[in-house]
Amino acid sequence: MSYGPKIIDHYENPRNVGNFGTQADVKTRKDVGVGLVGAPECGDVMQLQIKVDQTTGKIEDAKFKCFGCGSAIASSSLATEWLKGKTLDEGLAIKNTQIVEELSLPPVKIHCSVLAEDAIRAAIADYKAKNGLPADADHAQSH
């Protein structure tokens, strides 16, 4: 697979790697939303966590971990960069096509960007569910 410079940069220097606690910890944290998407047997698992400032409603921090190819790592790394400072609605407006464009993902790797979009939606949905906010019907559909 020959990748463009942006994918290589995110792969070699991934941004915002980490989490806000163990799986058990984050489950109970109301200010944290967790998205865990993909499956090991498909070769991609993305975990995206967002930390929301409860007063402003903005995503103050985002962290990821990813088991997957270079494109999957780059897509999730980019997603954390874009999420920081956004409101939940702004976060939900991020489309996989923007990730494809920004990273110049090759066609066979489009699914990585779709997975990153899924991870964003899952993390925001988890935060909303924990805080009793209504789920966004438009975005509930899965791919």
Add this chain to the structure above:
Amino acid sequence: MSLKFPIYLDHAATTPCDPRVVEAMLPYFTEKFGNPGSRNHSFGWEAEAAVDTAREQVAAVLGATDKEIIFTSGATESNNLALRGAALMYEKNPAGSGKCRGHIITSTIEHKAVLDPCKRLQKEGFEVTFLDPPADGIITADMVKAALRDDTILVSLMWANNEIGTINDIPAIGAMLKASGREIIFHTDATQWAAKMPTNVEKDAVDLLSMSGHKIYGPKGVGALYVRRRRPRVRLTSLVDGGGQERGFRSGTLNVTGIVGLGKACEIALHEMDRDTARLAKMRKRLEETITAQLDSTQVNGHREKRLPHIANISFGFVEGESLMMACKEIACSSGSACTSASLEPSYVLKGLGVGDELAHSSLRLSLGRWTTDEHVDYAIEKIVAAVRKLRSLSPLYDMHKEGIDLSKVEWSGH
């Protein structure tokens, strides 16, 4: 000494030509270009003499006689000629009779150049038993014995496996077949074995043996098939008809340059085998032991002792294959991912051994060669360990594993 990148650790895929081989070949492209089939001038005689010498050199490394060596285009052709040629020659019932034409035994972890000809024969009315090796990758004489039938005509098993380097006990299987007193032809795909490890087709009771030039520091596009001439005299139906070269087994003007190269490679191997083997085994052992000592959830695939000196196949848990290859880009090696990833073909050999049963594995095959040094191995160890550590620091699965979560029990969203 400064290292040149990338470092080549894929000698099971192909080897560089030994400069001594190239030197031996060169005159046969230009001055000595004759066709060995030309019987009435010196150009032909010169070429024929060169082919005769090569035939003796190949025979010597196999413990065979020169009349038993058929030159081919490589191990794939040798395997096809052996399997198809023997099956068609020794069939019990003719095609179209509606009865089983004959029974063939092979294994599920053979190279595709054995599996696919067997599958074709199966479609054409032969019955094939594909033996499934246990987790150590070894097919034993007992397993073969248990699969024998009254109508078994052919057994084909690789001497050493190309992905994991495990060695079947070919002499024991050959002896068992001979002792059975039945007329069963025994073929071995020795592509990874011949001219690397001591071979004696007489003692080892092999009837047909395939080998390749480019795996043994010879050129690509040339190989050989050993065909036993005595006890029993093995006959084959030819696949390529024409001028009747190679005693009618394989028509076509001989690839003189390639054949000279194959012969020279065998001659060198005969003299340097012991030294190469000892050196390679030491390096491979260090490679495997250091990597598995420095990384948890890592395993060497295949039987630990019954293996070739130069092939290491290592699986790393919680790391994805393509990103591992990306992180190891200064090392030219093969990835045989046991898990299914969008970009990597899963290895049927590793799957056959049950390596894929554990989730989220990826595997590397590192194969050392004549010019691999300790510095190369040190570099590979350092690079691979760093890559796996880096990818695990990114891996949510490794975190979950550390937290004691059983990955097989998690409900994955899939995609």
